[in-house]
Amino acid sequence: MPTAVADRPAFLEVTWHDDHTDAVGYVVIDRLLRGVASGGLRMRKGCTLEEVRGLADAMTKKEAIHLSNELRYVPVGGAKGGIDFDSRSPDAPGVLERFLDSLGPILRTYWAAGEDLGVQQDVLDEIFERRGWGSMITPVRALLPDPEEADRRIAEAFEVVVDGVAQDELVGGLGVAVSALTALECSGRRAAETTAIVQGFGSMGGATARFLAEAGVRVVGIVDADGMVFDAEGLDVDAMLGARDRFGSIDRTQLADRVEQLPGDAWLATECDVLVPAAISGTITDENQGAVLADFVVEAANLPVTASAEASLAERGIRVVPDFVANSGTNAWWWWLLFGDVDGSWRESRALVEQRLGELTREIFTLADQQSTTLRSAAQQLSAERLAVLEDRERTLVS
Ligand SMILES: NC(=O)c1ccc[n+]([C@@H]2O[C@H](COP(=O)([O-])OP(=O)(O)OC[C@H]3O[C@@H](n4cnc5c(N)ncnc54)[C@H](O)[C@@H]3O)[C@@H](O)[C@H]2O)c1
DSSP, X not given: OOOOOOOOOOSEEEEEEOSSSSOEEEEEEOXXXXXXXXXXXXXXXXXXXXXXXXXXXXXXHHHHTTOOTTOSOOOOEEEEEEEESOTTSTTHHHHHHHHHHHHHHHHHHTEEOOBOTTOOHHHHHHHHHHHTOOOTTHHHHTTOSOHHHHHHHHHHHTTXXXXXXXXXXXXXXXXXXXXXXXXXXXXXXXXXXOEEEEEOOSHHHHHHHHHHHHTTOEEEEEEETTEEEEOTTOOOHHHHHHTBOTTSOBOGGGOOTTOEEEOGGGSTTSOOSEEEEOSOSSOBOTTTGGGOOOSEEEOOSSSOBOHHHHHHHHHTTOEEEOHHHHTTHHHHHHHHXXXXXXXXXXXXXXXXXXXXXXXXHHHHHHHHXXXXXXXXXXXXXXXXXXHHHHHHHHHHHHO
16 A cells, blocks of 8 residues: 655645736645646635645545545545635626636646635636636546536436425535534434534535434524524524525524524534534634534534644544545535436435445544544545555556
């Protein structure tokens, strides 16, 4: 078995300067595997090269950890793009278009991109269509056993709606819920005797809350951008989903009388077993980690817990299931669909997300317990080992 690859600089980093505004954009291709790297494009004021680098590195880990000999999908490399500009500015569409024009050659050859914070997929698709560039996954098409069949599966999969929610908005949160439930199981806890609080009630938070509740977990708090709704007896998650708008905000006028409304920052200090940050990065920090009462933090958002806060949580025995495992369901599902590991039906999609996220979470618990280390260290080790296998295969192909 090849040894884990030591930390290395990214394969490629590009800094782009807009010639109409002060926008600066970054692309980091952390690794190219089989000639392709995958990762979203975000736009937010204050975005830095360091942030994009960290996210691209996390994408490589999120890809590599899913290596499995039983699947047709073989992981590709990780990438990320970021534009330092206010996505709500009237100039934002022009900035995005000029960025895509400048980076077009990279996007069309080896960066399979998609939406991320502040960038919508339909806007990206429309720009690509207008330019005649095909789809954003063009770089991956050469790797697909049957690209036309993949198109058909994708079209069908994106038509599937489960209880009013499109399945592509469910798979990510389903994966987070499975990770959380497996974490409880690995610690000898019963779902029916546990409580959870979810910060963020959009695609990820909404689906996580839904599948936790379905498994019998009492979801006592949900936080959106307007604050926390709380019920110590357990919220009616279906009713909350019914009162949610497309931005993930809960209509407070539809709340039952017993539901309390609390400030958004009350969530950390509220008693529960599992905390799921599913909104923003950097929400659990050195300053507020001391308030955490839960036993587990399961990361649905990217980088929601800072590294030093995580170290302090670990000292207090609070375990963090890392983002590149817990929230990897959407990314993995997309590839399973493209490569034909699932047929696009909810039955197959749900079954594979449950199987793989359960297996991965169990693996990192076992390794962390064997080595008396954190779940993140264990996951990093597994991911690095699998990346080494992938890179070794790549070298064999080239030589
Ligand atoms: N959607 C995916 O498939 C996916 C996959 C992996 C990771 N993620 C990450 O998960 C996070 C959430 O993604 P999403 O797609 O669910 O977003 P979304 O836009 O659908 O929902 C965001 C939710 O967070 C809430 N929110 C925003 N600011 C908040 C704040 N300061 N405090 C509390 N709540 C706040 C909003 O009210 C909304 O409920 C992001 O960090 C994203 O990068 C998403």
